[in-house]
Each structure stands twice: as structure tokens, then as C-alpha cells.
Amino acid sequence: MTDYFKYYAQTYRVEDAPDGGQRGYLLNTRTGEFEENNAIIPEVMFARAGDISYIGEAEFIDRTEVERQRYFDGDGPIFALYQTIEGLYDQAESEGRPITPQELALVKALRRRTFAMWDEDFARRDAGEPMQNEYQKRQFGAEASSE
Template sequence: MPESYDPPGLALPYYFSYYRFPGKMVDASNGGAAIWRISADSGGWEPRNDIADDILFGTTQDVQMLSRTEFVQEVEWVRGRYLRGDGPVFALYDTIRAVEETAEAENRRLTGRERLLVEGLRRRTYVMFETELLRQGDPAADPTLAD
């Protein structure tokens, strides 16, 4: 796999959902771009330059552009859904899950207050998780995106 991809005329960073899993295309150190996609197994970032054509040229119906805010929320939805563990970030994922499950059990949408709570908690867990990934050396970790 090449270290980077040179996207024609695309403003970076670029956030997307690819088959319901969020990813990002960012500037690479060599001047091109690098594509990273969330791992449902670890919550970290997997290099995925192999999907560049799908992302850039729409060769699949399962690519959606995301704003930075949507990207952060989608990343944390994936982490909260697929990961289990101990510690503060997982306690917050449990809280989010409890709020969502309560609304689902009551056959209703989240209230405005609940939605704001969930979005705020996801911004917080994003920073916490990305900070830990950065500490562990994940080259795609960026806790500043939730600001």
C-alpha cells in the first residue's frame, strides 16, 4: 500500500463514512494524503489508502461526506457500540448507552436535553480516547477535532 495518496483538488481534512464506519483523509507528512478508518476491534485508526478511489470518485453508494462534528459523533457511536472495557471512558459509553436504551424502551426519540447530553459526552469521550491513542503512538490520533 502506498504511504499516501494525492487527492485531485480535494480540501483536507476530509471526513467520510464508508460502509457506516467513519474515516478521514488528512495531509500526509510527504505532501500527499493519508486515509484512516476507525477499527471496530480497537477503536484506533487503520490506514486505508486502498479505498481512495471509492472515497474520491464515488464508486460505491456507501460513502457519505461528514462534517467534522458529524465525524466525531460517528466515531464515538462506533466506539461506544463495539468496544467494552474498564475506566472512565467506558463508564461514559455506558451512560450514553443507558440514555439511548431508555428512550428506545419508551419508544421515543431522545429529548432535546438528552440529545445534547449524548453529543456532549461523545465529544468528551472522543478527546479522552484520542488522547490515549496519541499517547500509545497512533499516528492518526487527533484529540483536537472535538474542539
């Protein structure tokens, strides 16, 4: 079984391990990958309010992709889909209207796809094959001005 959480500004999932224990994976906003972090499992599992909350799988995927889109620039199929998402929001803004339910459904479908594509790309890399997407972390504020 897998449980999904918002842990401050990151997404976190807790999975049942084959040994009967649990494993936790936190989104690393420097790499875009989920990294094992079991130390915060008790904090997450017993949180009652505040910056830690239980979320469903669909919201977990959506929040993860919002963060990846925010923190990374790059080339490849994932980033082409991110541009499509940005285009939908830009079009609605230029027309002075909120995004429509149909557009929102498309955005969520595209984010489900990019979520799977990140997993596929990391698996490809881990198997010694080249990744289909090239990416780098976006620079913000002081980070951007120091370069």
C-alpha cells in the same frame, strides 16, 4: 485540510500530508483505532452515491463513537461515559418517549469527549505509558457462541 467520510459501516478521514499528498485513516472495529489505509482514497474521493458518503466532522465523531460503543466493552472513564449515554436512551425508552433535544445535545457532547479520550489513551500507550481504559471487543453471534 481534513475530509471525513462514511465508508460502508466505518468512518474514514483523509488528511493532507506534509509531502503534498494525502493520507487516509479507516476506523478498525477490532481495535478502535484509526489505521492508515491509503488504498481506498480514490474510491472515497470520487464516490458519487451508495455506501460511501462525505460527512462533516461532527457526524464523523458521532458515528465513530457509536461504532466504538457498539463494538467494545471495558472499564475506565470512556466506558463510564458510554454507560451515561446508554442510561439516557434507556430512561427515554422506559418512559415511552423519544430522547429530548437537550438529552441528544448531551449525548453528542459526551461522544465528542470520548472521541478525544480515545486519542489521548492511544497516544499515552504509544508513549509507553499505561492506558487509562481497559477494553475488549464485544462478541456477536457466532463469535460469542464459539467461546
